[in-house]
Amino acid sequence: MSKGSKTTPSRRQFLSGAAVAGAGLAVAGTARAAGDPLITEVQSWARGLGDGVDATPYGLPIKYETDVIRRNVPWLTADSISSVNFTPIHALDGTITPQGCAFERHHSGAIELAKDDYRLMINGLVETPLVFTYADLERFPRVNHVYFLECAANTGMEWAGAQLNGAQFTHGMIHNMEYSGVPLKTLLEEAGYDTAAKWIYVEGADASSNGRSIPMDKALDDVLVAFKANGEALRKEHGYPVRLVVPGWEGNLWVKWLRRIEVTDAPVESREETSKYTDTLDDGTSRKWTWVMDAKSIITSPSPQAPIQHGPGPMVITGLAWSGRGAITRVDVSKDGGKNWEPARLAKPGERMALTRFYLDTIWDGQEMLLQARAMDETGYVQPTKAQLREVRGENSIYHNNCIQTWWVQEQGQVENVEVS
């Protein structure tokens, strides 16, 4: 009988490579089929009834996945409570981050604030100071967008050298969710903002208040007053019931438990934008107002927490890329520490200020690799090497490290965080 041959040349090219292992799979498969009780015997789970749906009115991951959780690095912050954790990006695929394992950071703990107790004040240079209840906000036109949130300190421990041995810890201060909310522009227009006003000052209802200044142009552009993420209410740790969404800009501006927006003619120069969240350079001076998260990428698998667990042959190298300046247009992958590059496949065309999943479908020869990914965005910006970044920024900052990451894949498949000169 004639065999399927609907493959494109490129697919055939890949499968000709895969066929080697494919045959291997087939042989192993045959052996399995003959001698593998998991195939030849009726298993316990096929004999009786499983759980009814009432067992999980709200489901959690299956017990076999209990290691796929947010993790903390206790020594990272000096707070009296653990105040930062990391998304297990090494174990995820696609682009959406479930709220339950999505990176979160706070400055005085995640508070419990009921919708009925929620108030949002808009004051300052406005015609009519307003206070909105949660129910008020639901009466304004709202929009949905998938946006990434990245902490300014993501990868911040890597400036001086390779330190944290896992993608979750080097690059996990990020999440990507579908946010639903009211454009801030709509609420500012409702209050009648002074067109001479150049800034807004936003603060949260928690003890830290985490006040930040944002230029009016950004506030009127794409900032959202959001109350849903991935379809459902914000989780407590993500700012229930209302948070600010500031697309492409550093996460600390995305104020949680949003309480007040003051329209001003100048920035407040708050603690969080002077002693914190400014980038100290080699000469001791600091860059300020470094809000935008530049283009960046990370290979999530293989990585130290996700080693290669098979022999030579077909494998998938995958990771994430993003840019605060727009859409990702291209990602290249190197297996030799940056000497040679090959273009990765983007799962979908890049979306503005959202994570893009990339894949390199390749053949592993079983030898060592120095894996790197390099992102490019629609502005033409190219993700820099660590050397290039150090040249202009030095090593004093913990913020805005978007350099190319290197994973050393060893012959047995283990992976380590390393630097290449």
Add this chain to the structure above:
Amino acid sequence: MSKGSKTTPSRRQFLSGAAVAGAGLAVAGTARAAGDPLITEVQSWARGLGDGVDATPYGLPIKYETDVIRRNVPWLTADSISSVNFTPIHALDGTITPQGCAFERHHSGAIELAKDDYRLMINGLVETPLVFTYADLERFPRVNHVYFLECAANTGMEWAGAQLNGAQFTHGMIHNMEYSGVPLKTLLEEAGYDTAAKWIYVEGADASSNGRSIPMDKALDDVLVAFKANGEALRKEHGYPVRLVVPGWEGNLWVKWLRRIEVTDAPVESREETSKYTDTLDDGTSRKWTWVMDAKSIITSPSPQAPIQHGPGPMVITGLAWSGRGAITRVDVSKDGGKNWEPARLAKPGERMALTRFYLDTIWDGQEMLLQARAMDETGYVQPTKAQLREVRGENSIYHNNCIQTWWVQEQGQVENVEVS
């Protein structure tokens, strides 16, 4: 000082309406600001520390949202265990459904099957019968797509009349997730399928096996062998570790705990496609192979479980639309039971075989409404009225009811499921 005036005519037109309530809000706001301790006094949650991040390595919804869960209708199925539940679509926004509250249905319970115990066999009309382990599957090129899954029986209780009083129960047998997996075409090519083969037969590892026949053309088109949903592993109740994804086609074809794919020259005519999942017509004959889910829409808010809780003035009417034949291109909303229609705003351009969120930003006059939504897809198909559907399908079937739904909004804002002649 000059006031913000960057509004488009349409936005201004809306705000002129909103301004009435806006002024109302302002007045109330002023009153609140003066006398509302939630604004004038420092609250308990602003005095001390909230929870540290270690409190939620994997987060759940906040305690105030415990009513936003999947719900069962015990009398709906005769099974010895509860076998179906419904997504709380009345309480969600955006388009993504979190796995934890996403509709699920099974025929012999949700089983626990570890990745190490997982095997997928491809046999029948193939050159080389193969057995894949979970690790094998991860070595093939994979893709990501957001797709809706709708049960053929969704809205099935409404054929004879308005029965279930809530969008969750009339239209909640649906979810919309970002699936990651290997195209089935790739695995069939690996086994070398016979081009004379016209069907595949797929079955699961649970006791029911839920075997279904699928035409080869669909199998080679867009069907996925998926292992991730919304970025993370499939939940137990969604088929962990591997399920089939059959875009746009009825949910029972999306076999969970996928065990075997047999390439055949004819359909198997299994129980699930003869005595079940065929549509009985008025004359007692049955439509079979009714796989595609036709264009459909539902207003999720206001709805019986989400009544209007404010007086006349600005309000947002919102809902979901989808089509198994492609992208949603337009949704119209009627307030008078279908006499007059106005176009709704699509949150994003429709995506093929995925949920589309629509909004109607409008002014409520405080009077009764008979709310309806009507979806159109890229093929030009228009969602039918219940009368039109009954005319061709009668009332004997419980499957493929995609008719226009009517919600009766009463003067106090309560909403009821009704029919209009």
